[in-house]
Amino acid sequence: MGICVTNLIKRYELSTIVHGISFTVDDGEFVTLLGPSGCGKTTTLRCIAGLERTNGGVIEIDGQVVSDAQRDIFAAPHERNLGMVFQSYAIWPHMTVAENVAFPLVVRGMPDTAEAVAWALDVVGMSALAKRQPSELSGGQQQRVALARAIVGRPKVLLFDEPLSNLDARLRDRTRAEISRIQKELSIPTVYVTHDHAEALSMSDRVIVMDAGRIVEEGEPRTLYRRPTSRFTADFIGAANFLSLVYRDQAWFTPDGSTVRLADPEPGDTDETREVVLRSEILGVRAADDAKRDDSLNALRGTIKNLQYMGSHIEYSIDVSGVLLNALSSEEFVQGAAVLVTFRPRDVHLLPKPASVV
Amino acid sequence: MIGVNEHTAAASSGQPVPIQRSDALFDGGRLLGALYVVTFVIVALLVATPLAALIYGSLRSAAPGLPAQWTLANWAGLASPGVVGTFVTTIGIGVAVSLIAAIVGTAIAIIVHRTDFRGASTVTALVSLSFFLPSFILAMAWIIIGSPGGLINGVLEDILGLQGWRVDAYTATGIIFVMALHEVPFVYLLMRGPILGMDASFEEAARAAGASPYAVLRKITLPLLSFSLTSAVVLAFVLSIEQFAIPALMGIPGHVTVLATQLYLLVLFPPPDYGLAAAIGLTLSALTGIAIWLQRRIARNNRLTVTTGKAGRLTPIPLGRWKWAAGALCWGYLAFALILPVIILTYVSVLKYFTPNPFGGAYTLRNYVFLYESGSTVRSFWNTLIVSGLGALLGVILASFISYFTLRHRPPGYRVLDFTASLPLGVPGVVLGLGLLWAYAYLPLPIYGTLTILIVAFITRFLSYATETIGGRMVQIDRSLEEAAWTAGATRLQTIKRVLVPLTMPSLQGAYFLLFMAFFREIASAVLLYTAASSVLSTSIWSFFEQANWGLASSLSLMGMIVVFVFMSLLVVLTRGRSGIKA
Numbered sequence: 012m013g014i015c016v017t018n019l020i021k022r023y024e025l026s027t028i029v030h031g032i033s034f035t036v037d038d039g040e041f042v043t044l045l046g047p048s049g050c051g052k053t054t055t056l057r058c059i060a061g062l063e064r065t066n067g068g069v070i071e072i073d074g075q076v077v078s079d080a081q082r083d084i085f086a087a088p089h090e091r092n093l094g095m096v097f098q099s100y101a102i103w104p105h106m107t108v109a110e111n112v113a114f115p116l117v118v119r120g121m122p123d124t125a126e127a128v129a130w131a132l133d134v135v136g137m138s139a140l141a142k143r144q145p146s147e148l149s150g151g152q153q154q155r156v157a158l159a160r161a162i163v164g165r166p167k168v169l170l171f172d173e174p175l176s177n178l179d180a181r182l183r184d185r186t187r188a189e190i191s192r193i194q195k196e197l198s199i200p201t202v203y204v205t206h207d208h209a210e211a212l213s214m215s216d217r218v219i220v221m222d223a224g225r226i227v228e229e230g231e232p233r234t235l236y237r238r239p240t241s242r243f244t245a246d247f248i249g250a251a252n253f254l255s256l257v258y259r260d261q262a263w264f265t266p267d268g269s270t271v272r273l274a275d276p277e278p279g280d281t282d283e284t285r286e287v288v289l290r291s292e293i294l295g296v297r298a299a300d301d302a303k304r305d306d307s308l309n310a311l312r313g314t315i316k317n318l319q320y321m322g323s324h325i326e327y328s329i330d331v332s333g334v335l336l337n338a339l340s341s342e343e344f345v346q347g348a349a350v351l352v353t354f355r356p357r358d359v360h361l362l363p364k365p366a367s368v369v
Numbered sequence: 370m371i372g373v374n375e376h377t378a379a380a381s382s383g384q385p386v387p388i389q390r391s392d393a394l395f396d397g398g399r400l401l402g403a404l405y406v407v408t409f410v411i412v413a414l415l416v417a418t419p420l421a422a423l424i425y426g427s428l429r430s431a432a433p434g435l436p437a438q439w440t441l442a443n444w445a446g447l448a449s450p451g452v453v454g455t456f457v458t459t460i461g462i463g464v465a466v467s468l469i470a471a472i473v474g475t476a477i478a479i480i481v482h483r484t485d486f487r488g489a490s491t492v493t494a495l496v497s498l499s500f501f502l503p504s505f506i507l508a509m510a511w512i513i514i515g516s517p518g519g520l521i522n523g524v525l526e527d528i529l530g531l532q533g534w535r536v537d538a539y540t541a542t543g544i545i546f547v548m549a550l551h552e553v554p555f556v557y558l559l560m561r562g563p564i565l566g567m568d569a570s571f572e573e574a575a576r577a578a579g580a581s582p583y584a585v586l587r588k589i590t591l592p593l594l595s596f597s598l599t600s601a602v603v604l605a606f607v608l609s610i611e612q613f614a615i616p617a618l619m620g621i622p623g624h625v626t627v628l629a630t631q632l633y634l635l636v637l638f639p640p641p642d643y644g645l646a647a648a649i650g651l652t653l654s655a656l657t658g659i660a661i662w663l664q665r666r667i668a669r670n671n672r673l674t675v676t677t678g679k680a681g682r683l684t685p686i687p688l689g690r691w692k693w694a695a696g697a698l699c700w701g702y703l704a705f706a707l708i709l710p711v712i713i714l715t716y717v718s719v720l721k722y723f724t725p726n727p728f729g730g731a732y733t734l735r736n737y738v739f740l741y742e743s744g745s746t747v748r749s750f751w752n753t754l755i756v757s758g759l760g761a762l763l764g765v766i767l768a769s770f771i772s773y774f775t776l777r778h779r780p781p782g783y784r785v786l787d788f789t790a791s792l793p794l795g796v797p798g799v800v801l802g803l804g805l806l807w808a809y810a811y812l813p814l815p816i817y818g819t820l821t822i823l824i825v826a827f828i829t830r831f832l833s834y835a836t837e838t839i840g841g842r843m844v845q846i847d848r849s850l851e852e853a854a855w856t857a858g859a860t861r862l863q864t865i866k867r868v869l870v871p872l873t874m875p876s877l878q879g880a881y882f883l884l885f886m887a888f889f890r891e892i893a894s895a896v897l898l899y900t901a902a903s904s905v906l907s908t909s910i911w912s913f914f915e916q917a918n919w920g921l922a923s924s925l926s927l928m929g930m931i932v933v934f935v936f937m938s939l940l941v942v943l944t945r946g947r948s949g950i951k952a
Contacts, residue, residue: 060856088855089863101853105871118867160857170856211706 013037013200014072020067021054028054030224039198043211046221049173061088073167094161095170100153102145108156109141111297115164131163151182169201208248220244240363244287250335252289267332271309275358286362293358296340299349315348408770409786415829416792419804426647426807434809443644459610459627467605469549474556484949485685492699499707500554503890506616506926510710511547512538523725539623548615550706556601563597582686596671603664609658613893616879618659628653629799650800658795718924736924753906760824761884768835776843794833798893818900826894831887835880842876
């Protein structure tokens, strides 16, 4: 039955942190709350966990109402049967690894914890370190202990609060894959909070993008990346270039008059301005005087303003009639060179008309 | 919890099933909520009773318990020349002592922790030891040394034959000297933290820019410490104006009166004026209260403390020629504050008749024999163990609850609890004693003259020591360690038992130790409340000294200090056995 959040409102003193958001997490689904610092994603997670009281709205877990401010219903965290992994791991320093993992079972009065603990440690690959003290563990190992502790009690939901932000980049990639794998195996509805779009894209069944206490957009990773419906989403998930186009004579033009062909050209009103999203990786860079021409591609003239050598590629900032576009290429161009920025029509995504905000 | 039938019935009907509601006060369950209410009430009673009694007493025209009318005469009496003069003396002594103690204490802290001074660890240990020397024992020793009939005069006149050179400890100068000695360790302990915690890079940048070590000290180190230093001066001032034992022993014979001793005189010497004493007591509390508020503001606005935890990198300042001066300061201080008093007390305790000439004196162990055989002394010892041992335990338990409720749980009203628990800090010991005297004249509880009232007085007075110690540790425990326990299925009580208590245990032990030592050497709040039956070690020593029996007073002091030393060492050994826990 998963999680059902309806019209969640959370205030702190005089300001509203969460402005009445609603979403569901189905059984076995991995949903990520993605957004910048201060967008309310952690607050939402803590409301689901019962670590914060709500000011409005209803939260249900597995069919039971755990939080309803209006009807004065509130279940304390220990009544909600959760598994939660904290950003700081929160491994208790005065207990061994095994004792940490056994804790959720011990406090519920289960007499025989050895088997469950062994299973949980095995799932995360920490069986050999069961008797260690937390001070002897690395960050990654502590994180896995935290994960084992979260799953040992077969919780109804799994909650993650930016668990990877304290790990170095390489460890982060490895742990990402592990968390994903474990969640799929156990098939527990999961809410994952992060500001890192790479985590969101790679791990989630669905991503909910939040900003300033509201849901901006939600959808599957591929959809959100390729066809975002808001500029905010496009900008937040991956590096994006934005270009303003004007609709005239049944075609879209850049401000300086170059045509841009779209795969599914949407007709617009005359002189209407819309923005398109161009991901850096779909932009090609060619010398302006290159004799080869591919008419299937859009081409815009520009000048190299800046370049950064990134090893696997060079990142170019190209001035295209006043707008800076970032493109990646392995070819070498010098600063100030005149180039053509090329892209396929089907890689252009037209952002919908911005809806008037209520 | 919801019953199985309700649950399954509702679940099968497809409706969301509500779980039991919790009230914010009883968020952690009924037991925890009840504990909070009980703690709140106890603290309120402990603090409010003496204060309310003092206010009441200051408006009455007769002693507590006697028929009286309402009057403002006591408050008017504050403007009398006698009281005004006392007020001026108090402030004057306070300012002098706090400045001297601040300079010496800070100098020692800098010498020991920032220079290449040899013997630093010994000095540190001994300065910390002298922190525990009770003020009245220090005063006694210096009276023996410096009073008109004391050792120095004896040496000067009888041995050296110098007439016309006299010292008199019974003066304001004497009081300032001994009080400063007493407060230096306090300033030292206050300044040690900021000095050790300073970021080395500030000084290193100055050195790299070309400043000599002394220029660095003058232009960088000391200015960076200015807030901490000012804060220490204010706290030392508070300590000085509320001091009782030293001005009582050294000031009364020489007719030097401070507010604390004036209060004492008004109660214990005829004609007694309990009402005026109450008014003076409240005024003194207001003074200390304002000073503490001032100190808190200074400490809070301290924008200069930068603790990076990289303390070990501080490069020591080389002393060069100054090492003799530094040594003179440190060892000189220790000589005056610790070594000389102990030697003198030992000397006097084995003398048959007082003489300044150690070679001409007759020695005996009869003082110790007397104490050993004296039933009242033995009773004193037992009383002290009960009051200090049991009292400290009760104090730690109460302080733990207070710290938990004000720092972690925070139920409605926790701010009031926090404020109330910190109030007694501004009430001098002798004032608290007077307040309790007034209060228990009217309360039906038969605890006057018993150990209970002493325990009540001591716990009220020193509660903040324990709450600061325990609270200081509790705030360091990351909230997520508790939240992880809750989300893992533990109730608040289970979390306290399994997570908070093990992690704060070192501070609980530290607080117990602190309270034990504080109770052990407390005289000010006990001096108005004790009787022969409820005498403790400090009051026994006090009364021996009042009877001018220096021999018995010294021997009992030494015996007491030995007992405490043994106890301290035991405690240190025991607690070192436990595993150190870092979170």
